[in-house]
Amino acid sequence: MSYFKNAYILGLLPIVCLIYNLIPKKRYLFLLLVNFAIYFYLVNFRVVFLLVSILSIYFCGLSLNKIDSKKEKLLKKSKEDKKLIEKKIKNDKKLILLFCILLNVSFLIVFKYLSFFTININHLLDFLHINYSVGTAKFLGPLGISFYTLSALSYILDVYNGKIVADKSFVKVALFLSFFPQITEGPIARFSDTADSLYEGKKITNQSFVLGYQRILFGLFKYKLFVPRLNLIVSKVFLDYTNYSGFGIFLGALAYTVMLYMEFSGTMDIVIGSGQIFGVKIPENFRQPFFSKNISEFWTRWHISLGLWFKDYIYYPICLSKPLKKLTKKTRKLLGNQYGPLISGSIALFVVWFLNGLWHGAGYTFLFFGLYHFVMIAGGNFITPLVVFICKKLHINRENIIYRILQTLKMCLFVIIGELFFRVDTLSNGFAMVHKIFTNFVISGSEMLRFGLSIQDYVVMIISLIFIFIMSILREKNIDVREKLSTKKTYVRWIIMYVFILIIIIFGAYGTGYEPIDPIYADF
Amino acid sequence: MDDLIEILENLEPDVDYKKTENLIDGRYLDSLKILSLVSEIEDTFDVEIPTVEIIPDNFNSAKKMWALIEKLKEE
Numbered sequence: 001m002s003y004f005k006n007a008y009i010l011g012l013l014p015i016v017c018l019i020y021n022l023i024p025k026k027r028y029l030f031l032l033l034v035n036f037a038i039y040f041y042l043v044n045f046r047v048v049f050l051l052v053s054i055l056s057i058y059f060c061g062l063s064l065n066k067i068d069s070k071k072e073k074l075l076k077k078s079k080e081d082k083k084l085i086e087k088k089i090k091n092d093k094k095l096i097l098l099f100c101i102l103l104n105v106s107f108l109i110v111f112k113y114l115s116f117f118t119i120n121i122n123h124l125l126d127f128l129h130i131n132y133s134v135g136t137a138k139f140l141g142p143l144g145i146s147f148y149t150l151s152a153l154s155y156i157l158d159v160y161n162g163k164i165v166a167d168k169s170f171v172k173v174a175l176f177l178s179f180f181p182q183i184t185e186g187p188i189a190r191f192s193d194t195a196d197s198l199y200e201g202k203k204i205t206n207q208s209f210v211l212g213y214q215r216i217l218f219g220l221f222k223y224k225l226f227v228p229r230l231n232l233i234v235s236k237v238f239l240d241y242t243n244y245s246g247f248g249i250f251l252g253a254l255a256y257t258v259m260l261y262m263e264f265s266g267t268m269d270i271v272i273g274s275g276q277i278f279g280v281k282i283p284e285n286f287r288q289p290f291f292s293k294n295i296s297e298f299w300t301r302w303h304i305s306l307g308l309w310f311k312d313y314i315y316y317p318i319c320l321s322k323p324l325k326k327l328t329k330k331t332r333k334l335l336g337n338q339y340g341p342l343i344s345g346s347i348a349l350f351v352v353w354f355l356n357g358l359w360h361g362a363g364y365t366f367l368f369f370g371l372y373h374f375v376m377i378a379g380g381n382f383i384t385p386l387v388v389f390i391c392k393k394l395h396i397n398r399e400n401i402i403y404r405i406l407q408t409l410k411m412c413l414f415v416i417i418g419e420l421f422f423r424v425d426t427l428s429n430g431f432a433m434v435h436k437i438f439t440n441f442v443i444s445g446s447e448m449l450r451f452g453l454s455i456q457d458y459v460v461m462i463i464s465l466i467f468i469f470i471m472s473i474l475r476e477k478n479i480d481v482r483e484k485l486s487t488k489k490t491y492v493r494w495i496i497m498y499v500f501i502l503i504i505i506i507f508g509a510y511g512t513g514y515e516p517i518d519p520i521y522a523d524f
Numbered sequence: 525m526d527d528l529i530e531i532l533e534n535l536e537p538d539v540d541y542k543k544t545e546n547l548i549d550g551r552y553l554d555s556l557k558i559l560s561l562v563s564e565i566e567d568t569f570d571v572e573i574p575t576v577e578i579i580p581d582n583f584n585s586a587k588k589m590w591a592l593i594e595k596l597k598e599e
Contacts, residue, residue, distance in 0.1 A: 161574070296554075311555070315555065316575045319555075337534065341563075
């Protein structure tokens with residue numbers, strides 16, 4: 001489902017809002033019905049898998065609660081050894097957790113990775129001259145499975161760890177996992193982020209409606225002014241890079257990076273805006289990523305909910321596991337505080353980025369994308385203390401504006417190369433494209449006009465980019481433009497809104513000449 | 525509390541730990557420094573910090589870290 005279509009913004013969303021507000025009580029039931037109706041429309045009977053995920057986390061969560069309360073009673077009554085009871089309880093809880101995780105992850109494996117695994121097993125058998133092949137089967141997975149599965153796992157892990165108490169309301173758990181603006185592309189919310197407000201079913205107010213639609217308009221602006229235009233460059237360059245010089249290929253990779261940002265962050269604007277209408281605070285997924293100093297910081301500002309998920313449920317549990325804790329202690333004694341934690345940190349980082357690559361898709365290009373970031377971030381961790389030392393010796397101020405600009409340009413180059421591998425069909429094409437960028441880079445104006453874009457198209461994009469850059473600076477400085485706007489008189493606000501809508505209508509790219517674009521992140 | 529401040533100053537000296545309240549959100553302490561910090565706190569105060577407690581809210585200031593240590597000691 002594309003959130004940028006009129007059918008969503010001018011049709012589905014306002015109709016749902018209208019009926020939702022007409023219902024005096026228990027609006028959450030209507031919302032749940034809408035969630036499932038929309039999801040059924042999108043995936044038909046594969047809606048069953050979402051239902052199984054909801055049921056599994058609901059009942060497993062309640063079972064974990066029950067065991068915890070049983071523990072208290074047992075400890076009071078029983079004369080058995082306290083440690084023995086605690087161990088038994090922990091094992092019971094672990095079994096339930098394991099069952100729930102395996103069930104949810106197995107759907108993901110079957111739908112996303114089975115085909116990739118079987119193809120590779122057959123390659124291996126072929127390589128070993130074993131005359132046997134495993135049947136390959138590709139099943140069409142339900143839309144958004146990668147997103148809602150991670151949310152489901154976060155719920156059960158948080159209950160297991162005692163961070164939250166499993167909720168007794170099935171409707172609340174179901175609402176949390178199936179909220180229609182979020183279901184296909186996230187953000188990967190936690191139960192504590194959205195469940196209460198979804199269940200509360202606040203009446204939509206004029207203010208929440210206007211604020212929500214303002215945010216939706218901003219997302220629409222990002223999409224309509226950039227994505228179809230940039231897609232013309234991207235599709236041509238990545239279809240046959242041999243037709244282009246290093247400069248043309250670089251433009252293609254740059255266009256893809258910007259397109260990905262405009263498409264995904266624009267979708268998030270629409271998702272968050274939709275949530276705002278219903279009084280649901282959906283967590284932000286982007287925080288001016290291109291203002292980062294390095295690639296490590298970039299990933300704390302881009303697809304934030306995914307990064308936080310990996311940090312909370314993979315990175316820290318690995319780093320703070322007993323063997324790695326011991327390793328950190330030893331290496332800290334040997335290498336000191338700077339380099340001591342780097343080894344265990346890098347082991348966990350490797351796992352995180354391997355899984356991150358795999359999460360984005362089953363393919364070698366995605367695995368390479370993950371490992372590329374692992375190398376960049378781990379390498380950065382090793383080099384940074386040295387850079388700090390050299391800068392101190394040479395009296396270079398690292399907060400200096402020129403130093404910061406150079407840092408950001410270096411970060412952008414690394415990101416663009418990473419996204420190039422994210423988009424290519426094969427790794428060999430990716431390497432050949434990067435090779436051409438560094439060996440055949442000649443800036444040429446005529447190359448820019450080979451993509452089917454006019455000078456006017458470039459002017460529109462550059463002016464829009466300046467606007468988004470200014471908005472990003474304001475957000476970076478914690479200045480809320482919409483809040484400032486809300487203090488203005490009604491007619492001023494409406495004039496600004498209408499001008500914004502007119503800009504999208506007049507300067508947006510749609511119609512003939514532009515190919516239809518499927519939501520990029522929904523495929524993951 | 526003084527022991528904790530000393531640990532923090534050894535890790536990252538150029539920060540005023542008595543005043544700063546965004547140690548994680550302001551990126552004064554990154555994930556690697558957190559690993560050192562956790563290991564140092566566990567050794568010094570004889571507590572075990574569970575993974576679930578490693579959230580910005582518990583590590584954004586020395587005060588909050590101290591509150592966490594106190595809570596873990598009580599448990």
